[in-house]
Amino acid sequence: MNIRRKNINLKYINTFFHITKNLMLIKWCNLDKKICYYQFLTIFNQKNKKKNKHKFCLLDYIKFSSIFKFFFMKLKKVELLTSYLDKFLPLNYNFEYVKTISRLNNSKYKKIFVQFPDGIREYNIILNSLFQLNSRRICQVLNLGITSYGACCIEDYFAKFLGTCVVLHYGHSCLTPISESFVLAIYVFLEINFNWNTIINIFEKKTFLFLRKVFTLFSTVQYISILQNAKKELDLKFKLTFVHTNKPLSPGELLGCTCVKIDNFSNVMYIGEGRFHLETIVFSNFFLHFFQFNPFFYQLLKIDYNIVETLKERKVQILKSFQKKTNLAILSGVLGKQNNNLFLKKIESLISKKSIKILRVVMCEISFDILNKINYGIIKTWIQNACPRLSTDWNNFFIEPVLNSYEACVLFCSVKWKKYTYPLTYYSYKGEYWTMYATVKSFFS
Known part of the structure; x- marks a missing residue:
């Protein structure tokens, strides 16, 4: 019985x-x-x-x-x-953990790998607990201790090495095709909501700033939905707004290394905090007026940058490298998807014609401390293939010139120095042959 x-x-x-x-x-x-x-x-x-x-x-x-x-x-x-x-998660942040859990429940994965940017790393323990509580299959959640700087820092190969089959990447958009990843990559944009009617009210109060002037809107991926809603409302009242499409990015999306050249616009409106992403627009468009709406303080600020002086310094670094073209080192970054093998082949073919000695160096994360220690006066010029903003933003911290891919092409006379713009189209389909999505024909033509 x-x-x-x-x-x-x-x-x-x-x-x-x-x-x-x-x-x-x-x-x-x-x-x-x-x-x-x-x-x-x-x-x-x-x-x-x-x-x-x-x-x-x-x-x-x-x-x-x-x-x-x-x-x-x-x-x-x-x-x-x-x-x-x-209750410990901020109300205006959309972590999409319910949607993520339902996606993981439909799969057979028991171990996942999670990447967070600096802004939300304090919530990693809460999110890990939510995944393990509400998922029927997940037994272990691994967090990457290194900061995820951008969308290029997707660590799919490292996740496969640890035995996981899924990577959850928070806070950035999808730049590289998911089909090319070693494991399943799930991108969570982490939308941040705020009262976007404040933008409309500020524009109505300060109409004199935008009178008879067309302006274009930009934001990071966290505010893309708010940007689209604000544009619809502003078009009804002003009819002067414009949003650029720069594939593979979303309309109006901006990266720290990717922006478009803006023509016939006198104002630029950036929705977001910080100055890193806004500087990308300034690099590509010197003589425009720039405004920033801070969604945390609800303030509209007029921004001025002395980018012309920065570009003069970059030109001086290229001239120094031209005088010291004796010992070169090509620095490859292996953090996520930063490295561009096609560009390395192109630049090596250009250097070999000049009969210059080349040293290859591979680093996970490029820092001026390590680079200055391994220099010892032997290497006169570094050509880094990781992030173009490393050369422009950290210029004063390096002992020897550190050139990015665009400046390296200028050094070896394959590209002319552009006087009125500094091209930052690194992850754009319209980028030139030193960028990530350049075709093989454009490289060796």
Whole structure:
């Protein structure tokens, strides 16, 4: 008799898992206990009706109730923990963890690898707990201790080395095709919401700034949806807004190394905090007026940069390198997807024609401390293939000139120095042959 009861209980347990296999755990948590019972009875009866088996009677219901109560109480505890942890996350940040968990529940992965930028690394413990509580399969969550600087820092190869099959990358857009990743890459844009009507009110109060002047809108990936909503509202009142499309980026999206050349616009409006992304527009468009709307302080600021002096310094560094073209070192960055092998082949073919000695150096993360230590006066010029902003932003910290891919092409006379613009189109499909998406024909033509 005891054996029979165990078999019956096992049958009910297997049926319960069969029903809940394709349902989200959070969905069950939000249901009432009576509704759960009723839903189970309905599905069980429909399943056994075709097989001419007996229906789920009252006696079976009593036998099953003790098992179901155990699972239901467990789900209720998960619901309470989830609601408790959710209070520690900022309300205006869309972490999309419910959508991410449903995606992971449909897969067979038990170990995931998560990357966070600096701005949300303080929430990594909360998000890890939410993943493990609400997912039926995830047993282990690994976090990368190194800061994720940008979308190019996707560590899919390192994730595969650790034995994980999924990479969750927070805070950046998808630059490289997912099909080219070593493991499944899931990008979470992490949208930040705020009252975008404030932008409309500021524009109405300060209409004199934009009177008879067309302006273009830019933002980072976190504010793309707000940018589109604000543009629709501004078009109804001003009819002077414009949003650039720079594939593979979203319309109006801006990266620290990728921007477009703006023609026939007198104003630029950037929605976001900080100055790193805004400087990209200034590099490519010297003589425009730049405004920044800070969504945290709800302020509109007029920004002025002395970019002309910075570009003069870059030209001086190229001239120094031209005088010291004796010992060159090509510095390859292997942080994520930064390295560009096609450019390396192109630049090596140009250097070999000049009969110059080349030293190849590979670094995970390029820093001026390490670079200055391994120099010892032997290497006179560095050509780095990691991030173009390393050369422009950290120029004064390097002992010897460190040129990016565009400046290296200027050094070896394959490209002319552009006087009125500094091209930062590194991840644009329209970029020239020193950029990431250049074709093989453009490289060796």
